[in-house]
Amino acid sequence: MALLEVERLNTFYGQSHILFDVSLVVDKGEVVCLLGRNGAGKSTTLKSIIGLVPPRWGSIRFKGQEIAGLPPYRIARMGIGYVPEERRIFANLSVRENLEVACRLTPGEGNGRRWDMERVLALFPRLRPFLERRAGTLSGGEQQMLTIARTLMTNPDLLLLDEPSEGLAPVVVQALKEQLLRLKETGLTIILAEQNVRFVSGLGDRVYILEKGHIRYQAPMERFLADEAVRMAYLAV
Amino acid sequence: MDWLAENTPRIVVQLLSGLSVGVLLFLVSSGLSLIFGVSRVVNFAHGALYMVGAYLAYTIMRLAPGSGPYFWLALLGAPLGVALLGLLVEVLFLRRIYQAEHIYQLLLTIAIAFIIGDTVRTIWGAENRSVTRPDFLTATIPILGQAFPSYNLVILGLGPVVLGALWWVFYRTRWGMLVRAATWDRDMLGALGVNTPLVYSTVFVFGAWLAGLGGALVAPIQGLSPGMDASVIILAFVAVVIGGLGSFFGTLVSAVVIGEVQALAVLNPFLRQYDLVLPFALMALVLIVKPVGLFGRPE
């Protein structure tokens, strides 16, 4: 059984139909990339899965259970972690509090946890000196690390990452990629929405391409990278 | 200069009394601000909750007029009763409309305010009621030769205590941290697995408790009448807007400022005629200079 099975998802913003019969399958341990131009529907797909913009029709099964229509907090508690494009850190809280907010286990129960404060700080050591600072004072790259670290604190089995490389300086993007590779090595399942093909190559296992709310293409990463025509058709600006 | 020297005692006493008015106003408006900050609902029933607090305290104190223990019992029991009523209101009505448009939320909370208002009228009657202060707080204390009611000193003393307690709750407990996070971005908080509906409910109950405390404190110094909720909700609303919608600290500052402005206006024969209008003038001024309020955050 796949970890996540999305079947014929149709999502609307008010009257406007955004996603058309989007289907995807994600197996445990995979990094699946969701590519597409601006406005293709990548973010909407992730928001439909976490329940922030529930689909009007279609089914989303996670660990075999139907989750479409559940409130986001219930979906998150089943093991899906969402890292939004806009980062959405709690700017009025300290960096430490941003991490604590997401921590659901009471202290002392930490033994079975894969992620705790120490481990996320080991992955993102740049956050450590800022723990007591207001999160709103962090730089863009630091905020991106914080938003990922915060979601890891929920111990997700599936991580939804929305354009983490967007708006970051090239060196920061490179560091981020290495951190995501380390996450992948822990066996974490990831759906990575991106526009940056360089960023996802070497990171993703499989690729889906969205265009105007339709899935147009799917392939293993190597085949996608070898296919110049597909990239020109769906991704070139 | 002469005027100032001559009037210093009066000014000091007015400043103190303005501060005690500010403390009472803060209790009501902080709950209003908190509820708005987290759930984005403007709770027009907040004045009604305050009124119920006052009437419940009145009923408890009337059991033994002038008794100290019953006074404390009223301060404890009345807010708890209001918190319970808040829970009822939240569970039965409010939780169904958090996602609705603002106009429906307004209609609902206004309707609840009317229902509570009429219920109060049915239970306690339409005529004015009053209850004496506890015996140990009836005296006045001379301050710079002026008589200052000792009851107001208790309110002044309670101000920092309540403030300290609130600070502790918001900055030292997990619930307080979740409330601050929800004020910033409640949908994101939910997406992190936090049971946000529970946060909304508890915040509403807590806000109701604060309103009940304000009402209970005011019972012995103001006549009670079924219309007392309307004037309070408007003033509390002004305080919340001046401070910046959803900003707790802003609400504190503006409640004190409103209390002081009204108290000082009494000293001036011209301004005295306008003491009811002054908070609104202040609000207009603040909104012109800073449309999001003193400590508000642009959407």
Ligand SMILES: Nc1ncnc2c1ncn2[C@@H]1O[C@H](COP(=O)(O)OP(=O)(O)OP(=O)(O)O)[C@@H](O)[C@H]1O
């Ligand atoms: N809140 C909203 N209300 C109405 N329409 C929206 C809303 N958010 C997005 N859309 C529309 O939905 C479509 C898909 O948007 P979405 O954000 O999912 O695209 P995306 O692939 O994530 O793009 P980007 O690369 O720019 O992030 C776009 O046409 C967009 O204009």
Ligand SMILES: [Mg+2]
């Ligand atoms: Mg997007």
